[in-house]
Amino acid sequence: MSPPPSSSSPSPTAPSGDQLPGEPAPVVPSAGPSRTLYVDSGTAIVRRRSGRVVVERPDGDDREECMSVPAVDIERVVLVGQVHCTSAAQRFFLEQGIDTIFLSWNGRLKGRLDSSSSPRSELRLAQYRAHDATGERVLLARAFIRAKLSNMQTMLRRYARRRSAPALSESADTVSDLKRRAAHAEDLDGLRGMEGQATRVYYEAWPLFINRSDPMFSFSERTRRPPEDAVNALLSFGYTLLLGDMQVACATVGLDPSLGFLHTLRRGCPSCALDLVEAFRPTVADSVVLRLLNECRIAPDDVKSRDEGVFLTRSGREAFYAAYEERRQTTVTPPGFGSPIAYHRAFEAQARMLARSLTSGADYVPFTIR
Incomplete structure (x- = not known):
């Protein structure tokens, strides 16, 4: 399991030059750092607990908590192999707009959770x-x-x-x-x-x-x-x-x-x-x-x-x-x-x-x- 990095990136600026009337709007990507949580263990379980994302793994008849991260510190979750993500955690990711990507153990992209509910029709x-x-x-x-x-x-x-x-x-x-x-x-x-x-x-x-x-x-x-x-x-x-x-x-x-x-x-x-x-x-x-x-x-x-x-x-x-x-x-x-x-x-x-x-x-x- 890899926690999200704490580094931040500079705020982006629009393309240089003043925008003239009738010109297309400048391209400005979202600001702020990107924080990715990688979970790469076939026995891991990803849960939601209050406002945190918790990763557990079996320990005999019990479960051991091996990571707990505030949801506000996560922008993206990558789940690899047979990692189990509870339905409550998946709903939470959708509600919070946390992108969730599923990979196979050999690096094939299997799919992703998409929280976009209103694509731009035009x-x-x-x-x-x-x-x-x-x-x-x-x-x-x-x-x-x-x-x-x-x-x-x-x-x-x-x-x-x-x-x-x-x-x-x-x-x-x-x-x-x-x-x-x-x-x-x-x-x-x-x-x-x-x-x-x-x-x-x-x-x-x-x-x-x-x-x-x-x-x-x-x-x-x-x-x-x-x-x-x-x-x-x-x-x-x-x-x-x-x-x-x-x-x-x-x-x-x-x-x-x-x-x-x-x-x-x-x-x-x-x-x-x-x-x-x-x-x-x-x-x-x-x-x-x-x-x-x-x-x-x-x-x-x-x-x-x-x-x-x-x-x-x-x-x-x-x-x-x-x-x-x-x-x-x-x-x-x-x-x-x-x-x-x-x-x-x-x-x-x-x-x-x-x-x-x-x-x-x-x-x-x-x-x-x-």
């Missing part, structure tokens, strides 16, 4: 219209891919300088060229093809990112469902946590998380959340994985083979939660913002940016770093 209608308008859909998909490729390119150039590795600079140049070509793609299939090429080039460079001699943490290619090695297990787990965050951001703003523009419409697929996740894969999830590896914060015992794949053990997941929360609290200045905000607020800011674009016709400004 936003949903605008989202549906944009999805059905081929030109607008391609325009948005280009922006999502441009941001992803731009941030992959930045990661490659950063590591090229750190490692003095010309091969990484060459990979960055290839991704840059594909980014320019993607900006002129006329259809989604062509755009997805260029994104796939750039992603392959990026992952082919990953062995040069990892400063770890242990063969347990070698990497050759991206594999998933199931991940075939330790590095892929870390990547998959990071992308799952990131997707959960983005689904919450979409719901907070009023977007339909399932109706995207780049990703296809499939039953149970949060396509819109996946669209917004693309820009944050390199800067958040990949950054966390590389920190865990290169700072030796993950050990061989933190992963294990199971069900024809490789997955994190509980100790590995706990190490990941800590590093992921550190990254969520790290500040960054999104394009158009006058001062830094925490990454977890940047997720919501991008969802708001998309909502503003859909309802007002303003250009969608994707999230990029330098």
Whole structure:
């Protein structure tokens, strides 16, 4: 079990510049710190007790209280595996607007409790219209891919300088060229093809990112469902946590998380959340994985083979939660913002940016770093 962090993030500011009459409203994400409670023990029971969230575990015929946190200190709860959350606790989370995310033991997103009772009808209608308008859909998909490729390119150039590795600079140049070509793609299939090429080039460079001699943490290619090695297990787990965050951001703003523009419409697929996740894969999830590896914060015992794949053990997941929360609290200045905000607020800011674009016709400004 991991308690919510006590650190806070600076209050966000709207994009710089005075708003002129008739201009879309500035994008301002919610202020304040994000506090996440992770419960990752198959025998744990999550209860409500007065105004507190209590985590217990069986102790013979009794129960041992292993954590008690004031509800006001929690914004999000992540329940992993077979954790039991009482119906009273679930009702309490819904009443208090505490987002609750359910993950499987192997890091698959199973679902979430959504307390949103009145989605913005005008936003949903605008989202549906944009999805059905081929030109607008391609325009948005280009922006999502441009941001992803731009941030992959930045990661490659950063590591090229750190490692003095010309091969990484060459990979960055290839991704840059594909980014320019993607900006002129006329259809989604062509755009997805260029994104796939750039992603392959990026992952082919990953062995040069990892400063770890242990063969347990070698990497050759991206594999998933199931991940075939330790590095892929870390990547998959990071992308799952990131997707959960983005689904919450979409719901907070009023977007339909399932109706995207780049990703296809499939039953149970949060396509819109996946669209917004693309820009944050390199800067958040990949950054966390590389920190865990290169700072030796993950050990061989933190992963294990199971069900024809490789997955994190509980100790590995706990190490990941800590590093992921550190990254969520790290500040960054999104394009158009006058001062830094925490990454977890940047997720919501991008969802708001998309909502503003859909309802007002303003250009969608994707999230990029330098």
